[in-house]
Amino acid sequence: MSIQTKKLGQLEYLVAEGITVPHCFTTKLGGISTGVMAGLNIAIKLDETRENVTKNYEILGNALGFEISDLVLTRQIHSDIVRTVTRRDCNGCFHRDYPECDALVTNDPGVALTVFTADCTPLLFHDPVTGAVGAAHAGWRGTASAIGPKTVAAMCESFGCRPEDIRAAIGPNVGFCHFETDSDVPEAMIAAFGAEVEPFIRKSGEKYYVDLKEINALILRRAGLRHIEISGDCTMCRPDRYWSHRITGDKRGSQGAIIVCKGEKE
Numbered sequence: 001m002s003i004q005t006k007k008l009g010q011l012e013y014l015v016a017e018g019i020t021v022p023h024c025f026t027t028k029l030g031g032i033s034t035g036v037m038a039g040l041n042i043a044i045k046l047d048e049t050r051e052n053v054t055k056n057y058e059i060l061g062n063a064l065g066f067e068i069s070d071l072v073l074t075r076q077i078h079s080d081i082v083r084t085v086t087r088r089d090c091n092g093c094f095h096r097d098y099p100e101c102d103a104l105v106t107n108d109p110g111v112a113l114t115v116f117t118a119d120c121t122p123l124l125f126h127d128p129v130t131g132a133v134g135a136a137h138a139g140w141r142g143t144a145s146a147i148g149p150k151t152v153a154a155m156c157e158s159f160g161c162r163p164e165d166i167r168a169a170i171g172p173n174v175g176f177c178h179f180e181t182d183s184d185v186p187e188a189m190i191a192a193f194g195a196e197v198e199p200f201i202r203k204s205g206e207k208y209y210v211d212l213k214e215i216n217a218l219i220l221r222r223a224g225l226r227h228i229e230i231s232g233d234c235t236m237c238r239p240d241r242y243w244s245h246r247i248t249g250d251k252r253g254s255q256g257a258i259i260v261c262k263g264e265k266e
Contacts, residue, residue, distance in 0.1 A: 003169060003231045008063050011040070012241075016169035016229040019126045021133060022064040023259040025171035025231065027241050031056040033253055041243075041253030042093075043116050048253070050094060057093050066112040066260050068092050073114045075100050076137050080145035082154040087111055103136035103151045107159045109263030115256050118245040119235050121212045122171035122257035123148050125155065131263045132159040138216055140181070144188040148216050149223035163224025171257050172242055175234030176200070176211035185210050193219060 003016050003025075011030030015023060031040030033052045040056050041048060057068050072089045081101040083089075086108045091098070104113040105125075113135040115122055121143065125134035134151045136142070148168070155161040173179075186201040186208045196218060200211035217228050235242040243252040 003171075003229050011059055011063055013060070013063070014171060014231060014233075016124065016167070018167040018227050018229055019124060019169055019259070020128060021126050021260055021262045022066065023124055023126070023169075023257070024060065024064060025122055025124075025169075025257045026060065026255040028243060028253070028255065029241065030059060036248065036251045037253035039253065040255070042114070042256050043254035044094060045253070053093055060258065064258065064260060066110070066258075070110050070112040070260070071114055072104055072106070072111060073098055074102060074104060074116065074137060076102050076116060078102065078139045078141040080142060080147045080150055082136070082147070082151050084154060084158045085111065085113070102138075102142050103134065103147055103154070105132060105134040105151060105154045105158060106261050107132040107263065109261055112258055112260045114258050116254045117171070117173065117256055118243045118252060118254050119174040121173040121216055123151065123216065124169045124171070124257050124259045125151060125166055126259065127155060127159070127161040127166045129165045130159045130161050131261065132161055133259045133261045135257055135259050138212065140185050140188070140210065140212060143212050143216055144192045146192065146219055148220050152220065152223050152225065164226050166225055167227040168220055168225055168229070170213050170216055170228065170230045172231045172233035172235055172255075173212055174236050174244065174246060175213070176202070176209055177234055178236040178246070179210050179212060180207050181210055183208060189215055
């Protein structure tokens, strides 16, 4: 199974073959935002209009089958906090008072979970046995604090999922080719996960390169997952397709990942 690109008019997004509920990793392509956020920006920013963001979510909702009123968003802080949410937590795309967290899980039918990225790693989860879903934003700090496995643990604790049944997808991020860091990042990964992550760390002069996709996949396998799909896209390699904070700083839009709970069991 692989992650594939879907096209609907001008809209382009990525989907994982193994996840059978509506979901996507978004790209820049297919939205109506303008200027430095031109395209499918899904985050509220100072230079963006509510009308543009609303329309961009409507475009995605028409493709995936959700309403704006179905959304639960993340107020991300690069943490390992996972929230279990229900229909009561749905507040659309403008609510600024969400509790801080970097991952969401639910088994409430119709709820659409959303995380935001612009170099960090988006993770999506679906358990076809219980119908539960999850979404996580894994920056390097979130990766080092195992937010992916903690999202899996929350699904198991809250909904009775088994790790071996859960299907995960790892979306576009800043890839091994471009994620240049100081020593603090590889040191944090080795301290958290041991020598097994060393193949995903490369030293270059005084700097290091770290493969966050493969480290997230490794620790999800350690957590018991058997079905993991990984996007090959790097956000810095494809500025035509994705926003990258490392390239433009805050002068950008945001892509992200959305997954819709259907509550259906296979």
